[in-house]
Amino acid sequence: MPLGPKLEKLLSKVYAPQERTDTKFMGKDITYVTNEHGEPVTLFIGKRRDDGSITGERYVRRIVRKPGTDEILKSHWELRGKVGS
Template structure:
């Protein structure tokens, strides 16, 4: 399943480096982890459990940078599968 375009647009922003952020977007619970540049690179989306874990799906962002630079050349989100905790 492709990532919702509105969520993808939100995740193009720069956030705090090396952080874990918990949000609610489009009625779904979202947790994402940023890299050293503040770019989201791991995403969990679904329903948050009382312990903070999310039952839903996990996405990983593939980032390609310009050679010898930190400038973003392109990126895309890949669905890695379901995540759940009982």
Template sequence: MPLHPELDKKLSKSFEPSTRIDDVFKGYDITFVTNENGEPVRLYFGKRRPDGLIAGEYYTRTIKREPDGVAVKSSHWDLRGKIMR
């Protein structure tokens, strides 16, 4: 299941490296984790519980780089499953 185009656009930006960011998107709670380059690589999407964790869906991002090792050649998000904890 692909991400909403607006969410994909939001997650294509760079953020602070190696951090966790809690946010809201169209009424859903989201949390994403960035890699050492500040690119989101893990996404939790759903409803935030009182303990701060999200019950919903978990996605991971695959990034392919240009031969220079810096520029992103392509990337895509894969649905990894439901989080019901």
């Protein structure tokens, strides 16, 4: 299942480096983790359990940078499968 444009817009912003953010988006629980540049690189989406973990799907972002810079040439999110049970 591809991510929708509204969620991709949220995930294209820059946040605090190496942080975990837990929130809700369009009725689903989401958690995303940022890299050293503050770009979300791991996403969990589904239903949050009492312990804070999510049962649902995990996505990982691939980022290709311009050589010698931090500028992003392209990026995309890959579904890596189910999490929790």
